[in-house]
Amino acid sequence: MADLISFARGAPSADLLPAEAVREAAQRALTDNPVRALSYGTGIGHPELCAWLADRHGNGLTAERVMVTNGSLEAGWMLFDHLLERGDTVVVEQPSYDRTLLMLERLGTRRVGVTLERDGIDVEALEQAIADGHKPKLVHIISNFHNPAGCTLSEAKRRRLVELSAQHGFWIFEDDPYREVRFAGAEELPTMLALAEGTEARVMHASSFSKTVSPGVRVGYLAGPAEEIGRLAKRAGETYISPNMLAEAIVYELCRSGGLDANIALVNVALAERRDAVVGALGDSIPEAEFVVPGGGYFLWLDLAQGSDTAGLLPLAKEQGVAFVAGPDFMLSGGEQSLRLSFASVPPGLVPEGISRIARALETQRS
Amino acid sequence: MADLISFARGAPSADLLPAEAVREAAQRALTDNPVRALSYGTGIGHPELCAWLADRHGNGLTAERVMVTNGSLEAGWMLFDHLLERGDTVVVEQPSYDRTLLMLERLGTRRVGVTLERDGIDVEALEQAIADGHKPKLVHIISNFHNPAGCTLSEAKRRRLVELSAQHGFWIFEDDPYREVRFAGAEELPTMLALAEGTEARVMHASSFSKTVSPGVRVGYLAGPAEEIGRLAKRAGETYISPNMLAEAIVYELCRSGGLDANIALVNVALAERRDAVVGALGDSIPEAEFVVPGGGYFLWLDLAQGSDTAGLLPLAKEQGVAFVAGPDFMLSGGEQSLRLSFASVPPGLVPEGISRIARALETQRS
Numbered sequence: 213m214a215d216l217i218s219f220a221r222g223a224p225s226a227d228l229l230p231a232e233a234v235r236e237a238a239q240r241a242l243t244d245n246p247v248r249a250l251s252y253g254t255g256i257g258h259p260e261l262c263a264w265l266a267d268r269h270g271n272g273l274t275a276e277r278v279m280v281t282n283g284s285l286e287a288g289w290m291l292f293d294h295l296l297e298r299g300d301t302v303v304v305e306q307p308s309y310d311r312t313l314l315m316l317e318r319l320g321t322r323r324v325g326v327t328l329e330r331d332g333i334d335v336e337a338l339e340q341a342i343a344d345g346h347k348p349k350l351v352h353i354i355s356n357f358h359n360p361a362g363c364t365l366s367e368a369k370r371r372r373l374v375e376l377s378a379q380h381g382f383w384i385f386e387d388d389p390y391r392e393v394r395f396a397g398a399e400e401l402p403t404m405l406a407l408a409e410g411t412e413a414r415v416m417h418a419s420s421f422s423k424t425v426s427p428g429v430r431v432g433y434l435a436g437p438a439e440e441i442g443r444l445a446k447r448a449g450e451t452y453i454s455p456n457m458l459a460e461a462i463v464y465e466l467c468r469s470g471g472l473d474a475n476i477a478l479v480n481v482a483l484a485e486r487r488d489a490v491v492g493a494l495g496d497s498i499p500e501a502e503f504v505v506p507g508g509g510y511f512l513w514l515d516l517a518q519g520s521d522t523a524g525l526l527p528l529a530k531e532q533g534v535a536f537v538a539g540p541d542f543m544l545s546g547g548e549q550s551l552r553l554s555f556a557s558v559p560p561g562l563v564p565e566g567i568s569r570i571a572r573a574l575e576t577q578r579s
Numbered sequence: 580m581a582d583l584i585s586f587a588r589g590a591p592s593a594d595l596l597p598a599e600a601v602r603e604a605a606q607r608a609l610t611d612n613p614v615r616a617l618s619y620g621t622g623i624g625h626p627e628l629c630a631w632l633a634d635r636h637g638n639g640l641t642a643e644r645v646m647v648t649n650g651s652l653e654a655g656w657m658l659f660d661h662l663l664e665r666g667d668t669v670v671v672e673q674p675s676y677d678r679t680l681l682m683l684e685r686l687g688t689r690r691v692g693v694t695l696e697r698d699g700i701d702v703e704a705l706e707q708a709i710a711d712g713h714k715p716k717l718v719h720i721i722s723n724f725h726n727p728a729g730c731t732l733s734e735a736k737r738r739r740l741v742e743l744s745a746q747h748g749f750w751i752f753e754d755d756p757y758r759e760v761r762f763a764g765a766e767e768l769p770t771m772l773a774l775a776e777g778t779e780a781r782v783m784h785a786s787s788f789s790k791t792v793s794p795g796v797r798v799g800y801l802a803g804p805a806e807e808i809g810r811l812a813k814r815a816g817e818t819y820i821s822p823n824m825l826a827e828a829i830v831y832e833l834c835r836s837g838g839l840d841a842n843i844a845l846v847n848v849a850l851a852e853r854r855d856a857v858v859g860a861l862g863d864s865i866p867e868a869e870f871v872v873p874g875g876g877y878f879l880w881l882d883l884a885q886g887s888d889t890a891g892l893l894p895l896a897k898e899q900g901v902a903f904v905a906g907p908d909f910m911l912s913g914g915e916q917s918l919r920l921s922f923a924s925v926p927p928g929l930v931p932e933g934i935s936r937i938a939r940a941l942e943t944q945r946s
Contacts, residue, residue: 221619223618223619226614226618229613229614229617229618230617231609231610231613231616231617234609234613234616234617234825235605235606235609235610235613238602238605238606238609238829239602239605239606242598242601242602242605243598243602246596246598246601246602247593247596248795249598249601249795250596250597250598250601250793250794250795250796251590251593251596251793251794251795252588252590252794252795253795282649282797282819282822282823283819283820285818285819285820286818286819289818289819311817311820314817315817315818318817426617426618427617427618427619427820427821427824428615428616428617428618428619428620428821428823428824428825428828429617429823429824429825430649430819430820430821430822430823430824430825450678450681450682450685451652451653451656451682452649452650452652452653452656452797453650453652453678453794453797454795454797455649455797456649456795456796456797456823456825456826457794457795457796457797458601458795458796458797458823458825458826458829459823459825459826461795462605462825
């Protein structure tokens with residue numbers, strides 16, 4: 213079998229990792245303030261990084277409303293475990309990030325799926341669900357360059373969700389790791405965190421440096437109401453004293469030196485090229501595929517013809533030397549005719565061959 | 580008020596942090612294998628570090644029985660949450676590490692305290708508790724240079740605890756972050772992890788690089804039966820994908836280059852000097868204090884005269900410009916006549932003045 217071309221993993225290929233920039237940042241962090249990097253901190257993590265993040269967000273966000281965490285996945289887990297009890301209703305987009313669905317299941321919550329449209333969650337369907345008697349405690353939204361769906365929540369829907377949060381008292385978990393992985397031509401929309409300022413809406417924003425620096429640094433953050441951040445930071449302190457201060461000191465050095473912005477600029481050009489390569493190859497080899505062309509992020513969500521079976525397709529694809537994730541992994545039910553492609557993980561030169569292999573597997577399955 | 584001299588925090592003072600060694604290790608880690616440092620890993624963490632740790636332990640330990648974690652505190656939390664259910668009985672030493680007691684309380688376990696003697700837990704009292712009908716699911720033991728008590732579990736007691744684990748089926752959590760913080764003259768005793776090899780005993784060993792490298796790296800590990808490590812690694816993966824690969828890559832570089840051993844040698848000489856300074860000053864200023872002279876670690880546990888009230892002493896001590904932790908924090912009940920001193924945090928030159936301040940506070944309290 214030829215070498216596997218994997219569109220499965222939501223991570224950039226090795227050539228996009230900023231080894232040199234991180235190496236230089238590590239030097240400076242351990243020269244300028246080694247005590248910060250090497251000592252215990254508290255549950256909020258690296259305080260200067262909290263302040264830098266608050267500034268970066270602007271719109272009234274202050275440092276005491278930010279906590280840095282060991283990645284945004286663990287931060288989400290901590291938030292869920294803190295806010296939710298067994299039997300609580302949580303609205304999830306359909307499709308949604310598979311690990312989130314699993315975490316919410318493990319916590320015994322009642323997950324109510326609401327369809328994702330080309331411009332984000334179907335807000336009218338959410339309102340209908342509430343009118344039908346569902347009382348969500350939390351609504352989980354991946355707002356930019358959705359994983360897995362590639363779509364972005366429109367500004368109008370952002371505003372409406374914030375209004376609904378204020379009206380019905382539910383939390384919005386704005387899960388937003390891809391916001392800065394934005395390609396030329398894509399508009400930057402306000403976060404719901406910003407739109408909630410001065411309202412009664414309750415928004416907890418999560419993001420991460422996994423996509424803008426690299427996943428191995430495991431540095432993410434939460435931003436929200438000061439009181440709730442305080443409670444979460446206390447909980448973090450009880451569980452791990454402080455998150456990783458060494459990695460956070462290195463990330464902070466990248467942030468303040470401009471190394472982060474330089475890397476984002478570089479990576480976003482490379483990723484846009486990969487997106488374009490995948491979109492082009494799909495047009496050539498799998499013209500039946502329907503998808504949102506993402507303005508950033510890592511993912512494309514393909515809807516294939518009615519009656520497709522992507523879970524059954526996967527082993528055939530692997531025989532051809534190509535991998536993806538089948539749609540059902542991201543759904544409470546259904547998803548059989550969909551699949552997720554990560555374009556971050558495949559250098560552009562390999563893309564046409566990779567997509568051809570999927571096309572061949574589809575032919576085999578249908579013949 | 581004079582500058583605070585704090586014997587409260589279980590962390591070395593800034594001058595003992597190996598900034599240069601970590602800086603050099605970061606350079607090498609990000610030059611030799613940047614992909615490992617910057618990519619996602621899996622729940623076990625840095626695989627080469629797992630293998631190195633298995634080798635370091637020896638005695639039959641293999642890499643698949645080790646997982647690297649974001650510090651050993653979070654690892655303990657994960658283990659407790661995995662193994663224990665509300666109402667389960669857990670035996671804790673008295674005194675024991677305060678954060679462990681809080682975690683076990685938060686999980687709703689029934690904590691049964693067993694007295695600590697000069698050579699570790701009173702094993703006969705543990706056997707009596709079992710004979711009286713207590714059925715521990717887990718026995719929590721800090722085996723070397725105990726926090727807070729300074730004592731070390733004797734080899735005979737280690738062997739007996741392993742036998743009891745095999746006989747009664749309870750888990751031993753061997754919480755052992757100070758093992759390598761061992762001063763000249765202190766014997767190295769076998770771990771219960773090693774003694775359990777080839778028996779039915781169930782030992783989960785936890786340790787950390789917080790004391791041998793620095794706390795800010797937040798790198799710890801668990802070692803135990805392969806099957807249980809596999810389950811815990813799966814759980815870790817579900818919660819945080821992988822622990823911090825960048826920090827682990829740097830720690831691994833320190834390990835394989837000999838930088839770790841060099842730092843341990845350096846730090847242990849410095850810490851022994853601090854211990855000696857505190858022991859000497861106590862003899863001069865607070866001769867009533869009874870304590871185990873620790874052969875390593877960070878802590879001394881003072882028993883003061885009958886009728887002492889260390890919680891009441893603390894604010895008076897702070898007025899004098901000195902801090903410690905009062906005994907009750909480490910006890911399910913009692914501890915009023917005891918207090919914990921960390922000698923790691925105070926440079927030797929400040930020690931006589933610090934201990935004199937405690938003596939003055941005691942005089943004030945008793946006058």
